[in-house]
Amino acid sequence: MIDFRLDDEHETLRKTVEEFAHEEVAPVIGGFYEREEFPYDLVATMGRMGLFGLPFPETYGGMGGDFTALCVTLEELGRVDSSVAVTLEAGVSLGAMPLYRFGTEEQKTEWLPRLCSGERLGGFGLTEPGSGSDAGAMLTTARLDGDEWVINGTKSFITNSGTDITALVIVAAVTGTKPDGGKEISTIIVPSGTPGFTVSRKYSKVGWNASDTRELSFSDCRVPAANLLGERGRGYAQFLSILDEGRIAIAALAVGLAQGCVDECLRYVHEREAFGHKIGEYQSIQFKIADMEARAHTARLAYYAALAKMGRSEPFKKEAAVAKLTASNAAMDNSRDATQIFGGYGFMNEYPVGRFYRDAKILEIGEGTSEVQRMLIARELGLGVG
Structure with missing residues (x-):
């Protein structure tokens, strides 16, 4: 059972x-x-x-x-x-x-x-201005000079990287060339305040406005060779596994947003009146909220399924991608419907649903776009080139 x-x-x-x-x-x-x-x-x-x-x-x-x-x-x-x-x-x-x-x-x-x-x-410096989903196009480099890594490059959209309490950023960088001619990618710990490590001012964002997101630059930034995280050349595999886990976490966050939209609407429709009735008495509103609840419920089951496989130490890449795709879609759809139910008030910042709407979109982009999730699901189903 x-x-x-x-x-x-x-x-x-x-x-x-x-x-x-x-x-x-x-x-x-x-x-x-x-x-x-x-x-x-x-x-x-x-x-x-x-x-x-x-x-x-x-x-x-x-x-x-x-x-x-x-x-x-x-x-x-x-x-x-x-x-x-x-x-x-x-x-x-x-x-x-x-x-x-x-x-x-x-x-x-x-x-x-x-x-x-x-x-x-701590932050994780993966994304670059010219390489988002295509992490293999990474340009940031790190070369060994004696007993130090010398890092040069730029990272973009890095969360938690510029707060007063940020201690470090883990930076993915090209550290050489593999035997097949591809890029050898490794990850290196860079403490905050290291000379040559510059944190830019905060981005002006559509959503997540109370979180910290920055661009980072490295100009002959030197850290000890011992700051290599994991095996040299295994950085790409390492961050792929971290992203698989992170997609389940983002799915859980997205389910929360989707459910929060239901919560706010249920409160609102019992208060707001139109044409002599509480708007929750109208079937069109009832059906919209029912659809919202179904989306949140389904997305929750998706991330629970991914968690179950992860907990059993079974492969869960496909389930994580399904959860991320399903939950981010639910968050986006529910925030749009919630804003519509609130009408003009939904467009006002004083109501949470307006904030939810602005926050939802990044869930279809961050930690792997919806397109990347579909690509991963298709690949796990045995589809692809050749």
Whole structure:
């Protein structure tokens, strides 16, 4: 018998995060969003709650939980706000997880306790101005000069890379040429403040306005050779595996946004009147909300299925792509329908659905576009060239 209920531990966590999201995030996040200000106090509270350390062992300052705990948390945060949710998602999945998966014992001991506590954040420098989905077109280079890596290049759209509490960025760079003539790609830890590492000012974004997103540049940036993360030349394989996990996390965040749209609409339609009736009495509104609930429910099952395979240590690349595609579609469709239900009020920043609409689009782009998800699904089904 298949049981989709959360166990007691995960349900307790869900309720705790739900309370935090509604009582501490919801009342203030709109102001942070409009000011395009990073919510340091909220992040500090999440750190004290142990959210940044959820899937990591207690040995490194973590909570000893699992990836399901992270996803449950992201869904509950996403029901209220995506900026706070993506700060957590990127801090864990992209900033800390590569260190845990591929770092030496010295690297994990040095960095993970501060990242797990939320006192510090990490970023993952993969995307470049001229290479988004095509990571193989990477131009950033790192060459060994004695006992140091010398890094040159530019990274774009990097989350958590320029806050006052950012400790490091993990940079993917071309470190040589493989025997077949292809690029040898490796990942290297670059601490914040390293000479030659420049963090540009914040982007002016359509959504996620209370999260930190920057362009990074490296000009003869030198770090110790010991800052190599994982095996030299395995960087491409490493970040592909990190992205597979991250897609489940982004799917959970997207489900939260999709469900948040349902939550807001249910409140609104019992208050708003038109032509002498509450608008929730009209079948056209009822059907629209029913479709929204169905999308959120289906997307949740998709990321639960991916989590189940991941938890059993089975291949889950296809399921992660299905979850990311399904959930981001649900978030985009639900935010559009919610905005329509709210009418003119949905176009006002004072209502959460307007923020949800602006935040939803990036979910179809970040950590692998919808087109890339379809490509991965097709490939896992045995389709492709040749």
